[in-house]
Amino acid sequence: MTHHIVPSGSFAISSRKPALPSGQEETMEAYLGTCVGVTLKDDQAKLGGLIHILLPEPTGTDIPFEPAVYATTGLPLFIDKLCSAGASKDNLTACIAGGALVGKISEQDLWLDIGGRTTEAVENILREQGVWVDQIETGGLSVYRMALDLQTLETKIEPLLTPPEQIVETRFQLGKKDLADAIHNVKPIPQIALKIIRMLENENYDMDHVAQEIRKDQVISAKVLNFANSAIIGAGTSIDSIDRALIVLGERRLFQLIVSVTVEIFFSQNRAGGYSLCKGGLFYHALATAMTAHEISVFSGRGQPDIAYTAGLLHDIGKIALDQYVMKDGPFFYRSLHKEGLELCKVERERFGLSHTEMGAMLAQKWDLPENLVDAIRYHHKPDFAAIDRQLVTIVYLADLLMASFKVGQQLTLPDSTYLQEALKELGLHPEQLTVVIDRIPRTVFDISMVHL
Known part of the structure; x- marks a missing residue:
């Protein structure tokens, strides 16, 4: 084929x-x-x-x-x-x-x-x-x-999704032990990524120290260089070392690359058949959302583009912990989302007792991520509930919605525009500017599924 x-x-x-x-x-x-x-x-x-x-x-x-x-x-x-x-x-x-x-x-x-x-x-x-x-x-x-x-x-x-031949009702909720096991079984994001995320938040870092840390890890170094030379980045010249990447891309762009490839390692725990509709689907969606969130932040003048990128990259981390349960219960999720039109978080709470956003916030707190990122992970489907940084959460909500609408075929979800008008208003945008926001989605976003890190 x-x-x-x-x-x-x-x-x-x-x-x-x-x-x-x-x-x-x-x-x-x-x-x-x-x-x-x-x-x-x-x-x-x-x-x-x-x-x-x-x-x-x-x-x-x-x-x-x-x-x-x-x-x-x-x-x-x-x-x-x-x-x-x-x-x-x-x-x-x-x-x-x-x-x-x-x-x-x-x-x-x-x-x-x-x-x-x-x-x-x-x-x-x-x-x-x-x-x-x-x-x-x-x-x-x-x-x-x-x-x-x-x-x-x-x-x-x-x-794109074909209905299951039979839906078996095996309704259950996750107990405390199930939750503990789900969190324990998730391999954490590599420490270098967590360090960079915290440094970006504090704007206090030593670039030489970061480069030295990356060089120590051959797997991450190779992935960073592979990504740096991809069409997604469009560097326009060959990048064959971390030092060369720093010169060509600059500090902030290199940070984004490093965090992206380490998060890809985290998302590699996911397999097609649960939330993912294709191999790597969750990561491709996360990367596309990150790039779109960065552009929305730049265009609207709201939030910090680097932080928006990171929040977009991490917004669905809770799905990794719940993926094994969704994989066992795929027909029910198909019917609930695509036949009954229910919202994903509602279906997760009905089935498991908590949503991927709540699970993601638990993971983020376990890893001691900054509170504004925890907020974005927890409320990216309901930005009105944001407690720390409403603009950041709103940016991630809008980026996620646009990717669910215009970059389909990667994960089990449906767009939810409940908060769209409020989101545009929060970002200082008029409804008529939605097409402009869509037009500004980086074109390379639509080629992301062709990139192998």
């Missing part, structure tokens, strides 16, 4: 491939929440492709313009590229998927229906271009996998 993932804000085109042996396939794929995916094919020219669209139109923000990000600029370009490759517009047929709601909305909250506006823009363009739409699965709160079979150029649109 060969699956070519098309990240948000890009498109790919291919000629039809020769038939493969039975049971094998080669596909182009996109995982779609609020984003919209469009496949186009010309059977006569034996050409097809897929575009993964983030927003309906450009927002006018100051980031570099990339036309494939938006329906109004990306879809016409996609059609032109297909026709330049030999397709005929008269022979094109399309399929559309995605466009889910950011959260449950009322008529007064239609500004939240970004996916619906993107879908509408796509349909208008295809109508104007005379392209026939063969299949459409859009709207609601569903998450889809869209796949273009490169042997047949046929499109398959299916829910």
Whole structure:
């Protein structure tokens, strides 16, 4: 099986491939929440492709313009590229998927229906271009996998999560011993990361001492250099030593890298089948949330970007301790979240007696993390309850919500926009600026699942 993932804000085109042996396939794929995916094919020219669209139109923000990000600029370009490759517009047929709601909305909250506006823009363009739409699965709160079979150029649109054949009711709550065992069995975040987190909080550190500590650990050193040379960082030059990384990236960026790779070691305890929908899913979501939280802090002028990054990276640590129990109880979680539309923390409390946010706060306190980070971990689903640093908690809430909506396919969750309007207000942003915030999500976030540290 060969699956070519098309990240948000890009498109790919291919000629039809020769038939493969039975049971094998080669596909182009996109995982779609609020984003919209469009496949186009010309059977006569034996050409097809897929575009993964983030927003309906450009927002006018100051980031570099990339036309494939938006329906109004990306879809016409996609059609032109297909026709330049030999397709005929008269022979094109399309399929559309995605466009889910950011959260449950009322008529007064239609500004939240970004996916619906993107879908509408796509349909208008295809109508104007005379392209026939063969299949459409859009709207609601569903998450889809869209796949273009490169042997047949046929499109398959299916829910990312398939319902379990049978749900066995094995209701239980974790007792004190279960909680103690769950916490005890979690391998802690490496000490070097905890040191750096505390130093960033106090802004009191000796960079030479940090570099010396990293050099002592060959595993962490290798992971830091691997990450520093990845497309996610985009250093633009080869980095072959910790000292070189310090020169090229600077102290604060290097700190982020070190904390990220050590947290990845912590998240490696997680396996697909519990909270994760893919190998490394929890870490990929954490890293994407961290990068987005950093950008939200910079854009809004609220909080400290470095602290926001760290809080985003750590916000779901409680899931590691509870993952073994979710893995045993997957069908119940599927039904509760995706059939009944219940909020994740509510389902966890019903099943286990506590949520991943409460478990995460217990771990953070055990490791003596700063109180503002404990606050962000405990309340990132309910920022109104924040007791220490409401702006930090709000930034993490918004980053987590956006990743649950626009970077799907990594973990078992649904976006909860209950506090969205209040969150934007807390950060000094108007509802109409939500699309600008989304537009400013670092583009490399959408490639994170392709990075191996």
